[in-house]
Amino acid sequence: MTIEDAGTAPARRTTLADVARQAGVSTALVSLVMRGAPGASPANREKVFRVARELGYVPDSRARALRQGRSQLLGVMFHVQQPFHADVIEGVYEAAEAAGYDVVLSAVTDSRSEDKAIGTLLADRCEAVILVAPQSSREWLAEVGGRLPTVVLVRHVRHPDLSVVRAADMKGLGLAVDHLVGLGHRRIVHVDGAGSPSAEQRRRGYRAAMARHGLEPRIVRGGWAEINGSQAVEQLLSEDDLPTAILAFNDPCANGVLSTLHRSGISVPEEVSVIGFDDTHLAGFSHIGLTTVRQDAGQMARMAVGRAISLIERKDDPEVHRDGVVVPDLVVRGTTGPCRQ
Amino acid sequence: MTIEDAGTAPARRTTLADVARQAGVSTALVSLVMRGAPGASPANREKVFRVARELGYVPDSRARALRQGRSQLLGVMFHVQQPFHADVIEGVYEAAEAAGYDVVLSAVTDSRSEDKAIGTLLADRCEAVILVAPQSSREWLAEVGGRLPTVVLVRHVRHPDLSVVRAADMKGLGLAVDHLVGLGHRRIVHVDGAGSPSAEQRRRGYRAAMARHGLEPRIVRGGWAEINGSQAVEQLLSEDDLPTAILAFNDPCANGVLSTLHRSGISVPEEVSVIGFDDTHLAGFSHIGLTTVRQDAGQMARMAVGRAISLIERKDDPEVHRDGVVVPDLVVRGTTGPCRQ
DNA sequence: CTTGACCCCTAGAACGTTTTAGGTTGCGTG
DNA sequence: CACGCAACCTAAAACGTTCTAGGGGTCAAG
Numbered sequence: 001m002t003i004e005d006a007g008t009a010p011a012r013r014t015t016l017a018d019v020a021r022q023a024g025v026s027t028a029l030v031s032l033v034m035r036g037a038p039g040a041s042p043a044n045r046e047k048v049f050r051v052a053r054e055l056g057y058v059p060d061s062r063a064r065a066l067r068q069g070r071s072q073l074l075g076v077m078f079h080v081q082q083p084f085h086a087d088v089i090e091g092v093y094e095a096a097e098a099a100g101y102d103v104v105l106s107a108v109t110d111s112r113s114e115d116k117a118i119g120t121l122l123a124d125r126c127e128a129v130i131l132v133a134p135q136s137s138r139e140w141l142a143e144v145g146g147r148l149p150t151v152v153l154v155r156h157v158r159h160p161d162l163s164v165v166r167a168a169d170m171k172g173l174g175l176a177v178d179h180l181v182g183l184g185h186r187r188i189v190h191v192d193g194a195g196s197p198s199a200e201q202r203r204r205g206y207r208a209a210m211a212r213h214g215l216e217p218r219i220v221r222g223g224w225a226e227i228n229g230s231q232a233v234e235q236l237l238s239e240d241d242l243p244t245a246i247l248a249f250n251d252p253c254a255n256g257v258l259s260t261l262h263r264s265g266i267s268v269p270e271e272v273s274v275i276g277f278d279d280t281h282l283a284g285f286s287h288i289g290l291t292t293v294r295q296d297a298g299q300m301a302r303m304a305v306g307r308a309i310s311l312i313e314r315k316d317d318p319e320v321h322r323d324g325v326v327v328p329d330l331v332v333r334g335t336t337g338p339c340r341q
Numbered sequence: 342m343t344i345e346d347a348g349t350a351p352a353r354r355t356t357l358a359d360v361a362r363q364a365g366v367s368t369a370l371v372s373l374v375m376r377g378a379p380g381a382s383p384a385n386r387e388k389v390f391r392v393a394r395e396l397g398y399v400p401d402s403r404a405r406a407l408r409q410g411r412s413q414l415l416g417v418m419f420h421v422q423q424p425f426h427a428d429v430i431e432g433v434y435e436a437a438e439a440a441g442y443d444v445v446l447s448a449v450t451d452s453r454s455e456d457k458a459i460g461t462l463l464a465d466r467c468e469a470v471i472l473v474a475p476q477s478s479r480e481w482l483a484e485v486g487g488r489l490p491t492v493v494l495v496r497h498v499r500h501p502d503l504s505v506v507r508a509a510d511m512k513g514l515g516l517a518v519d520h521l522v523g524l525g526h527r528r529i530v531h532v533d534g535a536g537s538p539s540a541e542q543r544r545r546g547y548r549a550a551m552a553r554h555g556l557e558p559r560i561v562r563g564g565w566a567e568i569n570g571s572q573a574v575e576q577l578l579s580e581d582d583l584p585t586a587i588l589a590f591n592d593p594c595a596n597g598v599l600s601t602l603h604r605s606g607i608s609v610p611e612e613v614s615v616i617g618f619d620d621t622h623l624a625g626f627s628h629i630g631l632t633t634v635r636q637d638a639g640q641m642a643r644m645a646v647g648r649a650i651s652l653i654e655r656k657d658d659p660e661v662h663r664d665g666v667v668v669p670d671l672v673v674r675g676t677t678g679p680c681r682q
Numbered sequence: 683c684t685t686g687a688c689c690c691c692t693a694g695a696a697c698g699t700t701t702t703a704g705g706t707t708g709c710g711t712g
Numbered sequence: 713c714a715c716g717c718a719a720c721c722t723a724a725a726a727c728g729t730t731c732t733a734g735g736g737g738t739c740a741a742g
Contacts, residue, residue, distance in 0.1 A: 690736090692733105693734090693735095695733100696729100697728105700725100702726095712713100
């Protein structure tokens, strides 16, 4: 009796041994029955099921994994405030389940770093991790890749230990610029993703497309969140240098752009056209339907899971070492229109 | 060599025993050092740390939990497409970490039911679960509550085995109605949450407030997602019975309302005022700032974690059995204005 | 009657930790 | 010199599973 045991341990849950005792059989037999493995008589099978149900027995996944030497677990690091990541997670659950793997999520928040998020996935003995839009350094990602099969989503990074799944960002921004030019726009600004994953590729795509049309590129610093879009527009307004079209880094950023334009009494798309990137559930629906470059979250999730499993099971799939590229397409909604200047 | 072993098990990770062998000490000592417990000489301490680092050793959280008889794990069930839930998760991580607990997330998606989400939390041997806006039956929730400490968030349900944390929904809708009435509105429609958790309470709050002002209530069936808000407005339009103000079940629903109003050329707030509920990160920012009833996700998360831990540690805290009620407030932004009819 | 094959079942080891119960030192003291 | 006491260390058990190896039956074939 020390001071420390003020906090009592929680009640013990019922175990395989409890069921075995109650049913008058060995634990091995109960294990068999619970897994649906062959080798038990119908009578015993029925009895074990009944007792298990009565006692509310649920197998301990940790003990199981420990014994089996493998967890059948796919770890997913994601950013909790990114709607696009939510779409990816939906797809990951579906694909993983189909392949017989479980999923463990580890969120990045304002107060929980990517390091910590990845650390818990390692401690949970995931067999592979899927990192959605990681912002960590290439070196740290490579170290993770060296430890266990790692698939990086929505970020350009080239390393033998990392399998990459991403959208064709250059192509995506090309589509967006083409669309705007087709509508007569010539002063097209890119509010970029600053240091976000794949921001560099999207800048490149923007510059290339502008060059193709003989137009002058102009990039304003943005970011992945709404606030960044807002601030970028505020800067443009303060410089009295508003373009006729804005190409945002992603949908949340585009939302910020729209928000500030609206507050400033500038009408969309009459005065300024706006395009996003992602086509998330959320953005697609909001007030003025956002014209955006769609990258298929479900398809990317399926590719990521497929690669993760290939790596785990060491199928020598050469595809895994090539970037998995998803082709984006443009979804035209209400935030783009003909240039009136 | 059978056909089945085409899929090889993944590479073995380095274990405590590996470190012990390499450092020439016992596993017990390595365990001591890794946990920072007293009883190791400085020399050995240093050596063990070095070897562990060299081998990239990460303790196996499952084996640890298994041995200790407790997981120190808080399970959280949430709906992946609900921005408000993301806000809650941020808070849960923070509060849990402060209290020395780890968090395991289990998402509900289109293809992953609440049953399944809760099932994995049970199998993971969480010591308590926090269910965010569960839609399951009262009976099933009670059964979960009977198995392990359970905190239900954002839903009204009365049961001795369930601890509830929620906003004062009645009060919240009262604030919203008062605000609208203050602006001169009299034809105020509530697009409700249909069968969603706490939808009933919000309906009640709406009816009570309307009655207080001597106004005729009108409720249109909605839901928790954007699509539901859109459809509700379509119905109102088709009946040619548009009110001057709409009170939506939550922010996503309000977004749907705004979306369809806009597509129909109806201006907000000039012709119709709109109010949401939640005040999520996302909704707060979008184009036209949404006037909404704010429920503090961080505060609710902290309360939930506090209650979960009280229950785990059997502190006989009578508070736990009372509903934890967070007082909402109204955040006035751009979607409400004076009634012009 | 023996043999072998099959079916059903169980004992016990193993997974990677933590913890318990001790076992060695070395050293200061009587 | 014997004793006691720290300080440091380790062997072995335990957690809840799964899996291996094998033990008894029963039955048909030799």
